[in-house]
Amino acid sequence: MLNFWLHCVARPIIISALLLSPSLAVASGLQVSPISLSLEARETASGLTLSNSGSNIVHAQVRVYQWLQNEKGDQLIPSRGLLASPPMIELKPGEKQLIRIIRAKAPPQGSDAVEDAYRIFVNEIPNKSGSQTTGLQFALSYSLPVFVQPVGVTKTSPQLQWSTHLQPDGKEVILRVSNSGNGRAQLASLSFIDTAGNSTVINPGLLGYILPDATMNWTLKIPPSALAAGGKFKVMMNGTQTTPDVTMDSSIR
The missing domain is CATH 2.60.40.10 (Immunoglobulins)
Known part of the structure; x- marks a missing residue:
């Protein structure tokens, strides 16, 4: 393999x-x-x-x-x-x-x-x-x-569940994305916008794919303190910009 x-x-x-x-x-x-x-x-x-x-x-x-x-x-x-x-x-x-x-x-x-x-x-x-x-x-x-594409399906689509997880060392945050849909998700141009409206680019290009029935993890290239005050993520998913609903690790705050 x-x-x-x-x-x-x-x-x-x-x-x-x-x-x-x-x-x-x-x-x-x-x-x-x-x-x-x-x-x-x-x-x-x-x-x-x-x-x-x-x-x-x-x-x-x-x-x-x-x-x-x-x-x-x-x-x-x-x-x-x-x-x-x-x-x-x-x-x-x-x-x-x-x-x-x-x-x-x-x-x-x-x-x-x-x-x-x-x-x-x-x-x-x-x-x-x-x-x-x-x-x-x-x-x-x-x-x-x-x-x-599978038989009998006119269009496949992803169904994503997002969450962040602070690592035990307290220095890194993992972004975890699971896909329960029947189609892939291509993620790109990931950024985080804090409550003051300041935008931090996390990954300017392609982040990766999540295939159906799969879970992928990415280490965020920003310190946990950047997420502590709250905010929202923005990402291009299959070519369309979206603001995902992310379950934030409570220990980050």
Whole structure:
């Protein structure tokens, strides 16, 4: 099982391979679109477009993992629920390639069904040919979320329960968010506004996802004293700004 931490919807991970000299950096031209996918229950396939905007040949591998969350956070398990075709590609400069993402098992179904979640990794394979002899070669890796909707549901939605918890050392506050809905929640742009109207940005970008039937914890990057006088949180949830109802730890006050 692969444990990882997600910082954005499609996270480019830079892997540098030292060739002969650090005096030259060779940037990869691998691009992936779109940055996320959602399949309706009736759909059997979707697609990603990989393109090469650079000046060198790009080789890439596409792998699929089931995405789960537990008390340890995000977990990835190799899965055959979705298949990528082709799983290996070669792109010449300026070329594009459609990667079909094929649903290989039945969609979630039943009165309590929730959407399935997957992660697709698109990994560039570093070029080891003799054509590149100097400098640093940067290989890109993309992590993209894919969601499969359950049968009989026109639209999934999250149902979140928020709470804060002061750590035993009294120096850190944990934000805990549980999702009892049938769809994921993507959280971003988290801030806290005190009773005087002063706003403190906690996380300006993507905070993370909470999948259905999961609970996630984040350590807040503000001191407990900043919350002591009361106030409210603001967050972008699935692209819409909202003010969640947060149960505050009474020991913070």
